[in-house]
Amino acid sequence: MSTRETSVAGQFYPSNPDEIQSMLEHYNQILDEHLKENDGVLQLKPRAVIVPHAGYVYSGFTANIALRLLANSDIKRVVIIGPSHRVYLKGTSISEFDTYQTPLGALLIDKPLVADLKERFDIGFVPEAHHEHSTEVQIPFVKTYTPDVSVVELVYGDESAERLSEVIEYLLDDPETAVVISTDLSHYYDIKKANTLDTICLDAVQTLNDTELHQGCEACGKIGLEAMLISAKKNGLRSILLDYRTSADASGDESQVVGYMSAAFVE
Known part of the structure; x- marks a missing residue:
């Protein structure tokens, strides 16, 4: 069996499974302390998320x-879609490996869905693209919270949002499939400028206004973000902003920050 090995374990996230679990437990302790059950957030059943x-x-x-x-949600598979940072890529690449390795153990790659998407949307496989961190960093979370699902990894480069939205719409036709869109927001501005630029992205997501993204949103995964908003509108989904912060929340340095958001799309 072929395996999509980890590329950034020990860099972007711990290579030690106990350390990963400790970090996630810490995050959840904070969440559980600050979110009450009647807020409803922790009961959401998203069809797709932005991370x-x-x-x-x-x-x-x-x-x-x-x-x-x-x-x-009662899902059987998770499709993770992220931008290529390491290689120039024309279009989109889909992982053809059999398993996806994590420090917490491997997940099966959904080979029937991979074959279906390759044929239906003429998607190729560029092995070099699948050392990508934008998709990989999501996998330990998936393994922790939905350990029995299969996964599919899509990495895009020079791609159109319209074409990618067709893939997402097809995936959302199956209620047992969840879609994960990976993107960061603005990069290396001071905190005030970053907040201004990121607000454009946040407003676009909250209103499902894909055209607003072109009015100053500097998300590195803007193509995937736009594709998701197009698909959400066509599928009658509504968006819920879950969190927004910048790297300054961790580093304390407000002179050059990167913006981060998460959102859920629900029926």
């Missing part, structure tokens, strides 16, 4: 809120 992809020290808390919610 960041920095190191866990910076964006793990934000990602955890959204990915934890996947456990509320």
Whole structure:
């Protein structure tokens, strides 16, 4: 069997499973202390989520809120979609490995769905693209909260939001499939400028206004973000903003920050 090995374990997140579990337990302790049951947030059953992809020290808390919610739904597979940071990519690549390794154990890759998407949407496989951190950092969360699901990894480069939205719409036709969209927000502005730019992204997500993204949103995964908003509107989903923060919340440095958000799309 072929395996999608970890590429950034020990860098973006711990390579030690106990350390991963300790971090997630810490995030959840904070969540449980600050969110009451009657708030309804922890009972959401998202069809799709948006999550960041920095190191866990910076964006793990934000990602955890959204990915934890996947456990509320009766899903059998999770499709993770993220932008390519390491190689130039024309279009989208889909992982053809048999399993996806994590420090917590492996997850099966949904080979029937991979074959279906490859044929239906003419998606190729570029092995070099699948050392991508924007997708990989989500997998330990998926393994923790939905350990029995299969996964599919899609990494896009020079792709159109319209074409990617067709893939997402097809995936959402199956109620047992959840979609994870990976993106960070603005990069390396001071905190005031970052908040201004990120607010454009946040407003677009909350109103499902994909055209607003082109009015100053600087998300690195803007193509995936736009595709998700297009798909959400067509599928009658509503969006709920779960968290927004910047790297300054962890580092204390407000001179150059990166923005992070998480959101859920529910019926």
